[in-house]
Amino acid sequence: MTAMANISWKWAAALLTVILALVPFWPGALDSYLFSFLFFVFIYAVMAQGWNLVAGFGGQISLGSHAFFGLGAYTTAILWSGNYLWGSLYETFPRIYYFDPVTMVLSGLVAALAAALIGLPLLSKLRGDYFALGTLGFGEILKVIFVNGGDFTGGAFGLVTPSSTFETLMPHYYVGLGLTVGTAVAIGWLMRSRYGLALIAVRDDEMAASANGINTLKVKVAAFAGSAFIAGIAGSLYSFYIFHVGPDSVFNLDWMLLPLMMTVVGGTGTVLGPILGAFIMYAVFDIARIFVPDYHPIISGLTIILAMLFLPKGLVRKILPMSLARN
């Protein structure tokens, strides 16, 4: 029976993906509010999925997502504005950096590398709250470094990339949708693999995991780096939208706090939870911001309190069969 439910939910998710993929063909969709709304939902869903990997599945509560988001955004802006990647090709193809997959993957890799370097000492020494505070500190340190990075990082103002490349929000929308579906499928597959088994073991009981042959530090650092890779790619996508990457915008704590709340409301440690949470919470945040601008933090805060009171395990676990919600 659960297998049946499993299959039908997969079909429902596939159908929703197709519908979302067809949205841009709707007359007038490109100029609609809904279109940019969905683009932001995708960015947040990807960020939430990244946080969910290390915190939801791995049990290591990181408060440093914004650091990796910012690193990804900066890497893209630095590579592009300084033309460090494509040399003379850039003159022939002035749009070569715009949505360049190499630039995007490099942005993810820089974030992942930073996470591995900071994760090794943090995860071998710190647990629980202390690890969380360590990652929070890392984000603040990075921000200061980028403010003082001189011409390389553009200082307190940041870097500007050629916004003349912008035509429509279409590529942003599709890349966002692709990343949302891609990260969900990848993490769903990962959690059914041997690595997923080890990650859950570490989350459930680190000492027992170690006594059963799992190199817990390696597993935790890999999850942290994987999570940072996802955040870095999201940062790269955002920089193609904003064309101005500054320390206050991309290292903003919101890039950590909102995905965290979305995941918790949707369901930590589930694949669909972060996506569902991103949809619902971003809708609440945005509607409150538009209709009651003076009170919107109150409405958003209230929603989170209510969600925690009535859905402590997340929305997904309420509406989906247990077997599916877990994976």
Place this chain on the structure above:
Amino acid sequence: MQSDETVLSLEAVTKRFGGLVVLDGIDLVVGPGELVGLIGPNGAGKSTLFNVMTAIYAPTRGKVRFKGKDITGAAPHHICRFGIARTFQLVRTFLTMTAFENVMVGAVYGSGGRVRHARDAAEAALELVGLSAKRNVTTAHMTLSDRRLLEIARAMASEPSLLLLDEPMAGLNPTEIRQMVEVIRRTRSEKGISILWVEHKVDAIMKVCSRVVVLDHGVKIADGTPVEIVANRKVIEAYLGEPAA
């Protein structure tokens, strides 16, 4: 002492926490296929000795050898791969996993390449402890007794040559204790592995073990057959106090 004939040997293991000597020059040998009981009053150092063997603590002095190889100070996750599997006094199962997934962790990660077919090894281990019917039950919904059995299955799925049991009877009722004794007996007879068993319930140890080691205040005070142990003056003193003169 011929190292190739012993599975586990501790040589003059001493462990100090600051000024407190918890283990004082412990020598201990476990041979192939032996079922050795380790008893002692509270605070005797049994758990610390376990933690030294499984590399959770490094000994202040002394060596731990496994099949002749010095494993003192190895990384904790290597111990199981060498072939030393353990259970915990305060049960440590992976609560959000099913019974089968728990056992798979031992088969996949604990075996260090010994297990070729992890699924088969996991099924066999569940069968061994009698939990096959509960393979898809989430561990959080299992009884303490089943979780203790599950820990043994998880340990056995890594196909170890030495199994360390840390008070597997703690918190069990008499029926469950009989079941546990049966599982331990079966594990030893079917798999032919060595077992070192720490226990508070001395009567269970005396019935099942071929050899018993007694610790008191970090010192080994006796090592012999159950018959020798119950007649040992030092052991009686450790448990009941000195006789009135």
